[in-house]
Amino acid sequence: MLRLKVKLALFNLFSKLAVTAIFIIFMPYLIGRINLRQIDNDLIKKREEVISIISEIGIEPFIEADSTDTFGNYNILKEEFISIEPNLTGDEINQIDVSKRLIDDDIIEYRVLSYSLVINGKSYILEVGKSLESISQTNKNIRNVMLIFLFFIITVTFLTDFQYTRRLLRPLDFIINKIKTIATPSTYDRTKIKTSTTDFVRLDETLTELMDRIEKLFAKEKEIAVNISHELMTPLSVLRSKLENIMLTENLEPEIEVKIEECLKTLYRLQSLINSLLLIERIESRQYLRNDTFQLRDVLHEIIEELSPIATDAGININHQLPEPLEIHNANRSLIFSMFYNVINNAIKNTGKGGVINVESIPDKNTFTVCISDTGKGMTEEQMKNLFTRFKNGTKNRDNSTGIGLAITKTIADFHDILIRVESQPGKGTKFYFIFSKNS
């Protein structure tokens, strides 16, 4: 996985290198061709010069009649030569090619222009040659200059491209940050991003639209929850009032009293169930504010104080070691209270006489962990899987329990971005870890 700007930069670099490689492969050939053309033109120019000299002063100064009728002239470094000799075959020749010549025991490759000319009825061949050694030297020089130039160009364009794409993609980073930092759609930053790229403007607009839509859906969900609660709570209230009024009748038969109390108990279970579901619903649709600042230690002390009579009665010892204070910001104190309360209360229920419950804090570099452990009956892996699932955690059939307490705990933890980890073994007790991130 790579960032977009890195990918673009890499692609950019590779494509540049590929084009350069192709260029480097074909460069010698191209440069050779260009040089050859240059030399050929040069040779033709020289030929014309020689011809014009001959037509001025005649061919005689070049040819010594007594000997072999040939003329040859080299410059000192044997880079060029001019020769005139009789044309023995009498063919008309006008060509340029490469041939090797032996000059003073050196075999040198020349580009040679051969041209037949007729002077005073006699046919001669004029040859003008130029050494290829000088050409290859030029080739090399040109290539070196080109390579340095290419390297320079690639470096400069790569850097400017990279900077440009970075600049170009900056709105994307900005949009990602905007999404990352929101807790709910209603807090989404709706100010338009500053960019001249249409795609980003569209992305930004689409996201804003999406947030609006999600917000509307949340509102709708909230409305449904409110409606259900209203619809169910009023009939429950009627039943409850009627039953309580009967209960207050003087001289009621004890049996009837017990039956009414049982009815009330059932009614209460129903009420508590609906309330718990609504609580989860409300937390999930983020109706609770997260604007309390408090000491975590105080909340835990409060819970322990509240539950210690129950624990003492059940013969359970609650130990707490909370030396490290941790101030919690942007949280809902009542919800955090419920979150821990349910777990500690659960621990009491699941631990027998003589058991121990430990509440400890474990500070770390980036996290702060609260560990609640008991010496109770523990859980199998199967039980742990459904621990936070409503009505499925095996407590449902127990007296008065709605099987929803831990689901509430989990919902509250999620709402506050608190991580929960559970360790448990049957017969060996259970450990709940609540991991708070320090920077939140």
Place this chain on the structure above:
Amino acid sequence: MNVLIVEDEKSLAREIASFLEKENFLCELAFTGMEASEKIAVNLYDFVLLDLGLPDYDGLDLIKEAKKLESEASFIIITARGAVEDKVRGLNLGADDYIAKPFSLLELLSRINAVARRKFNIGTNDINIGKFLLQVQPRKLFCEGKEVDLTRKEFDLLQYLVLNHDKVLTRQQLYEHIWRNTLDDQYDSNFIDVHIKNLRKKLNFYSATPWLETVRGVGYRVIMENKNSTSQKC
């Protein structure tokens, strides 16, 4: 005291009225917002029990109207909407308390009495039970001049039972009253039993408590010998 019950569920309104009348309140009923609005404008009430979910009226508007008329009535909001904003809005508008459906009639009475005590500045009255003396304000319990040390929950429990003397209170009713500030009601009947047990232990150290009865299968009851001297009614 005069109470106006504003509730569109007629059967609930009547049930509340029948309960409060036994407690010597004078009750009138309004089933719609219009009806309530008229009654508040014409009559003087000490209390208005106001259901927020009226079909024709935003219940909170009734509070605004009443405040405009400079009505002396105290408002107790009854709502099936447990939403936090409703509660905050209602209390901001000047409602005196807030109770969520389905509520216990005894809890409603206790809220009314608490508001009445604040409003008419009564509540310094002491209550005698057996050899004990319970002071509602400041929350203290004495036995023959010696103070009995109780936890906050134990005191709440005892006070609620004493104020509702001669009525059987179920464990749920007691639990709801004492733990009413917690968000989720993970009710456990054991909680009340444990606290009553501890309470009895503490009280019996000073004097026997035959007046604190366990009603088998139902709940608990405080029996008063002298009913007239401890009346809480206004």
